[in-house]
Amino acid sequence: MKKRLYYLAFGLAAIVASSCSKLDNYPAPSNTITGETIDAGTGNTVQTEIGSRGTRVKLLETSYSSNPTPYYFQSMQDGTFNNTKIFAATYNASVEGPFVPLVQTDSTGKVTSDQSQNITIKGTNTTTHLTFKVEPFLRIDWVGQPVFNADSTVTVKFKISRGTTNPAYQSLITDVNLYVSNTKYDGDNNYDIRYSPFNSFSTAHQTDSLLTNTLTLTTKPGALPQQDVYFRIGARINAGLDEYNYSTPVSVKYP
Amino acid sequence: MKRYIYIIIAILTVCGSACRKISIPPPNIIQDKDVFTSSPGIQAYMARLYSELPIEDFRYSPARGLNFFWIISPTPATTGEALSRDQTSSMQENFGGWNWDIWHGSYTVIHDCDYFIETLPKYASNFNKDQINQWLGEAYFVRGMTYFALVKRFGGVPIVNKTLDYTVGGSTEPLKIPRSSEKAVWDQVASDFDFAIANLPDVNMDYKDGSRANKYVAAAFKSRAMLYAGTIAKYNSITLFDGSQNQLCGIPASAAAGYFQQAVDAAKTLEGVYSLYLKGWSSTDKAAQYQNFVNLFSDATSSETVFVREYNYPNSVHGYDAYNVPRQLIGPNGYSSEVNPTLNFVEMFDGIPKNANGTIQNLDAGGHYQLFNNTMDMFANAEPRLRASVILPGDLFKGESIEIRRAIYTGPSAGGISPLLPAGSKSQYPTGNLVQGADAGQQAFTLPNGSKMNPAGASGIFTGDQTCAISGFSVRKWLDPNLPTSQVLENNETQTWIEMRYAEVLLNRAEAEYELGTSNSANINDAFTIINQIRSRAGAIPLASSSAMTIDTIRKERRKELAFENKTYWDLRRWRIFDKEQNGTIYRVLMPFYSSTAGKYFFDARTDERNDVYTYDPKWYYEQIPGGAISKSPNLIQNPGY
Structure with a gap:
């Protein structure tokens, strides 16, 4: 009886082992x-x-x-x-x-x-x-560090300039947004809607002064929470798939 | 001996004759000769073609595609027309996830059309010439509609105008047809509709009720398609070329005027044949204008109805009322309140008190809430078309006042009630002075005068579940006021879907004329006349002069007139403004409150309490070609950004 079980187990093992023989033997990309x-x-x-x-x-x-x-x-x-x-x-x-x-x-x-x-x-x-x-469509550079205001909102200063002189990519700026997030992975797909101010410019109200002046944005009314906060500016023109150019993310210590 | 010979002859006779008829067509498979020799055979073929006609009807949603029963992420909740508890962001269409794969499904329909076009002439002797012309016209119409459905989603797609035969063991290369340019596909749509217009009769000989095409149906859809192509040529900025310089995405701007002109010409052929529905309309009676606009969607004899999809229990059914009735009229198997119009949408209409910037005026000069005895007092002069499209808080439906109330405010009212939150705030309401209802099983609150009132209305708004009017409004359009609540069930309803009505044909024409026109030209004046026809039928205030009209005036009129008909989704796409409107956007809502100390109602206008953000990605203007299609045919080039 025991012998028969062994045979059975052996037979099963043989079947299982042979069924696995077709390995993908192509080496993994390295x-x-x-x-x-x-x-x-x-x-x-x-x-x-x-x-x-x-x-x-x-x-x-x-x-x-x-x-x-x-x-x-x-x-x-x-x-x-x-x-x-x-x-x-x-x-x-x-x-x-x-x-x-x-x-x-x-x-x-x-x-x-x-x-x-x-x-x-x-x-x-x-x-x-x-x-x-x-050649990026836009370059966004910080001007100084973000500043905490008395009401615990934050004001940031920055400059936007064009990264290309290619005439096909000189359309006016459509959006300038300040993204506020609790991680540095800050951007149009990750921000806190309670604090992040968005500015859209329709064709009628566009102006090139966005490209010459130092711009100032302040987080929306309401004290920022006492935790790590990262700030990032995103801006875009109407070109290609309208993706944003960004500044580097910066953080400031809560006072 | 002779006997043997007889026996052998007998055996040979039996065997020889027995073996004859082996090569017969399988009798359990329907053959061409069964279908193409009789009118019922053709009707069966047509039934299939029409049932697969890709139109966005009661059974369409971007989340689940065409011909699917479950509509809980409804189209209006993706366009800003409405909010829904099951749709919380912008979205692109989801192909094939649930039922209908738009790519492969459409090419099946195109194949069925091509097969019909190739085969019917072989059996022409069975029918008269008028029948042949009509049926061929219908096949071209269905094929044109199907290319239209493809090109508006993907841009240029392969054009396959003949059936492809594959012999086993043969090369598959001839089957891997590359994408044509977007312009070539729009021109294909135009030429299919032109064939249909030339060959279809004025009235379909098989079905006269608008459920099958006649020449005017084809012309109406041609006006829609050519307007679409013209706006793409004018407003699209995404381009894609293949290696042979075919423009797969985008149309040269120089082609725009030609398409707009085709749209105008096609729309004009319906003039005098169809007309705006005015059966119960009166120029002086707002109630009659309201009832007229309601009846337009259910009157089978309406002169405005151009093309419809009919339903029939139990073969082909939908559940529009079950998903969309106000909460207090919920049907036996649940759902309700899936489409809740936004305040942004409601503010487009006339007859509502508004601030200078166009937002609803809910505060008095002192910055306090205006107080009303009834919630409907705010909307006493509302445009009749608005009431026929949206159930306003306190309006009547099925003989009931639809009660929509956010909460009871128990704070002081002497000297006026100040706004509960600062303007623009996205915070939750402070709960100190509010009595709220968590769900329909709420506890009544005792008012100062001793009477009882539920904190939230019978149709919401509840804090604990969202099966209620989460925007402060509920949809009215398409709902059947005569359907008993016991019958408000999924897969049980059969209202007719009106895919094309004459109002859209007029709006197509007005928009195309405006795009063609220069100031004060005949084009502009024609557009002006049309917009005022639409507005006066709706009970809105007519425009004063054509010079006050902009392209936005025309687009807004279209959005109001065709709201909740699954058209705005495509309009926002072709105008290329989806990404401008949905750009970190939170839609606005109107919350009615009852002040227990004042004994009156007030309204708070704010952004969606759920803080659902809508951001439309511009790459979605061209949908992703399904990966499976590219695997089978590597000649297909994917759209940009995917």
């Missing part, structure tokens, strides 16, 4: 792409938003097909990116975000300029560093 999106004018990385409305890297695996389906991965908020699971292959790489596109077309669809990069990745455990120099 190469790394790191890099950053740089403002060609200042050399700083281009600030962006986390998630689907921020900068992303586009890879076309040209060694696989002449018409490959694009592979995208998101950049980090500060404009750097890092992906450690890249297969060895030949790629055409570029970035998409709130800046003048690297691949530009005219109104008939003809490619007029192409600054995408062709890279070849070989072997395993390699690291490829990519730097994309771009």
Whole structure:
């Protein structure tokens, strides 16, 4: 009886073991792409938003097909990116975000300029560093530090300037927003509606003084909560998918 | 010996004849000759085509697509027309998640049209020429409608105007048809409708009630489609090209005028055939104007109805009333109050006291709440069309006063009641002087005069659940006042959906004329005349002069007239203003309160208490092509940003 059980167990083990023989024996991707999106004018990385409305890297695996389906991965908020699971292959790489596109077309669809990069990745455990120099639609720079007012609101000062002289990307500013959040991942998809003031400018009320003056924004009426608070300015023009350009996030100590 | 021969002959005869008829078509599968040889066969084919016609009717919501019964994230709650407890943000359409996959489903319909167009002529001898022309016209109409549904979502899509045959083992490359330019698809829509207009009769010979197309139906939809194409050409700023310089997203601006002109011309062909519904209308009687606008949606003989989708119990049903009746008239299987019009929407209408900036005037000159004996006193002069579209707090429906009250205010009223919150505040109401109701099972409050009153109205607003008029209003349009409450059930209702009515054709024409016109031209004057026709039927104040009219005047009129008909969603898209209107937006609501010490009502206007923020992502103007479609046909280029 016991012997029969053993046979049975052995038989089952044989079946189970053999059923697992079809392993995916293709080695896992082990190469790394790191890099950053740089403002060609200042050399700083281009600030962006986390998630689907921020900068992303586009890879076309040209060694696989002449018409490959694009592979995208998101950049980090500060404009750097890092992906450690890249297969060895030949790629055409570029970035998409709130800046003048690297691949530009005219109104008939003809490619007029192409600054995408062709890279070849070989072997395993390699690291490829990519730097994309771009012209952001807008640059937003802080003027001094945010200031706590007597009523525990906060006032910030900043300047907005254009990052490109390309005539196709000179439309007027449509939105200038101050985002208030309790994390530094501050942006149009993550802010506290109670404190964040938004300013939209319709065509009729647009003015270029937004680009020449130092601008001041104050959080909405009501004391900010006593906790870490981060501030970030986002501004955009009507171009591409209307993504925002951002300042760096800053925090101030609650007095 | 002879006997053997006979036997052999007999066996051969039996076997030989027995083996003859093996190659016969399977009798359990319907063949072309069964369908295309009789009128009932054609009718069955048409029934399928029309049932799959992609229109956004009682069974459509962006969350769950077309032809799905469960409408709890209703379209108006994505456009700012209304708030719903189940819809808390902007959204793009969700394809195929629940039922109808718009991409593959549409190409199935297009295939069915192509098959019909290719096959019917082979059986032409069974029918007369008029029948053939009408049915071909209908197939082109359905195909044009289907391309329209695709192009307004995705931009340029593959144009497939013949059935594709795949032989097993053959190459699949010929099946991988790339996207055409967006302009080519709009032109395809126009040419399909043009064929339909040329071949359809004035009145459909099979069904005369507007549930199947005639030439005017095709012309009406052509005016809608061409206006759509013209506005895309004029206002779109997202572009995408393929490697051969086909513009998959966007249309050259130079094409706008041509499309607008086609929209005007198509709309004009309906003139004199259809007319605005004025059966019970009177120029002096607001109650008659209200009743006329209500009846417009239920009168089967309305001269305004151009094209409808009919329902029939139990084969094809919906549950509009079950989802949308006010809370106090809730049906036996629950739901109610899914569509609660926003104050932003209500403020578009005439006849409401307003501040200089267009917002509702609920405060007196001293900054205190105005007090009213009844909640309806605020709306005593409201435009009749507003009352016919929205149940205002205290208005009558099904013989009941619809009671909408946020809370009882027990604070002092001598010298006036100051606003409960500072202007613009997004905070919760301070609860010190408020008696609120958590849900429909609330405890009555004893007023100073000894009588009892529930803290919240019978239709809300409750603090504990949102099955109530969360905006202070409830939807009125489409609701059937004669449906007994016991019948207010999901999958039980059969009101007709009016997909196209003459008012829209007029509004299409007015908007296209305005886009074409220069100041004081014939175009502008025609647009002006139309807007005032619509306004006077609605009981609104007519515009004084054409020079006071802007494109926003025309758009606003359209939004008021066609509200809750699932049209505004597409209008906001084609005007490319969705992202401007929903840009960190919290919609406004109007909360009625009862002051126990004053014995009167007051209204507080504020932003949605739930603080639901609407932000529309501009990339949604072109929807994401389903990944499955690209996997099967890698020649399809994805839209920007996905």
